Amino acid sequence: EAQVTQNPRYLITVTGKKLTVTCSQNMNHEYMSWYRQDPGLGLRQIYYSMNVEVTDKGDVPEGYKVSRKEKRNFPLILESPSPNQTSLYFCASSLSRDSYEQYFGPGTRLTVT
Amino acid sequence: QQQVKQSPQSLIVQKGGISIINCAYENTAFDYFPWYQQFPGKGPALLIAIRPDVSEKKEGRFTISFNKSAKQFSLHIMDSQPGDSATYFCAATDSWGKLQFGAGTQVVVTP
Numbered sequence A: 001e002a003q004v005t006q007n008p009r010y011l012i013t014v015t016g017k018k019l020t021v022t023c024s025q026n027m028n029h030e031y032m033s034w035y036r037q038d039p040g041l042g043l044r045q046i047y048y049s050m051n052v053e054v055t056d057k058g059d060v061p062e063g064y065k066v067s068r069k070e071k072r073n074f075p076l077i078l079e080s081p082s083p084n085q086t087s088l089y090f091c092a093s094s095l096s097r098d099s100y101e102q103y104f105g106p107g108t109r110l111t112v113t
Numbered sequence B: 001q002q003q004v005k006q007s008p009q010s011l012i013v014q015k016g017g018i019s020i021i022n023c024a025y026e027n028t029a030f031d032y033f034p035w036y037q038q039f040p041g042k043g044p045a046l047l048i049a050i051r052p053d054v055s056e057k058k059e060g061r062f063t064i065s066f067n068k069s070a071k072q073f074s075l076h077i078m079d080s081q082p083g084d085s086a087t088y089f090c091a092a093t094d095s096w097g098k099l100q101f102g103a104g105t106q107v108v109v110t111p
Helices: none
Strands: A004-007 A010-013 A019-025 A031-038 A042-051 A054-057 A076-078 A087-094 A108-112 B004-007 B010-014 B019-025 B033-038 B045-050 B056-059 B062-067 B072-077 B086-093 B099-101 B105-110
Touching (some): A004 A087, A019 A031, B004 B086, B010 B019, B045 B056, B045 B072
Parallel strands (some): A010 A108, B010 B105
Antiparallel strands (some): A004 A019, B004 B019, B019 B072, B033 B045, B086 B105
C-alpha cells in the first residue's frame, strides 16, 4: 500500500531533550515536506526537500532540523524542544516539486512540557 | 502572515444543504489551488483542485469556483452528507510546489 508513515504518533517530552520524528514514504517520491498544524493557523511548512541531500527552509524553520540522506526518509529533528513547539506535525510527499498533490502521513502529536 | 485567508472558521449545515467555504489570496504567482479534506486523527487528503485558467470545476458534489480578477476561490459542497463532516483547507501553490494553506473550516453536517 502506498503510504507515508510517521513515528511516533504521540510523544510527550520535556524542554531541552532532543528528539527525532521519523518519516518514510514508499512511493519513490522526490519531494518531501514537514508541516505543523496549530488551531486557527492551518498548516505551516517547516522544511522541505526536493531530492536527496537537497533541503530548504519553509515558513517556520526555527528550532527544527532535517536531513535527507535517502529518498524514502525525511526525519525531523528538534535539538532542544521548547513548549512553543507543542503541535501536530505532518510529513508529506509528492512525486516531484512540480507535482501538486501531496500525500500526508497520519500525524505526530508532540507535547513539550 | 497568512497568505491565504479562509472563512468561515466553522459552519453547521443540515443534511442535504449546501456548504460554502471562501478563500482569498494576494500572491499572483500562485498557479494551482487545491482543497484538502481532513478527518479527525488523519492527515489532510487532496479533495479537488483548480488552475486559474478555469472558472469552475466540479467533481461529484464538490465544486470549486474561481475568480481570478478578485483573487478569490470557493468550495461548494452540494447535498451535504454527515460523512462530509470534516475540516477543509484551501491552499495555493506556485511553480515551486510550496503549499500555503488557509486556516481551515470545520464543517459539521447535522442529520
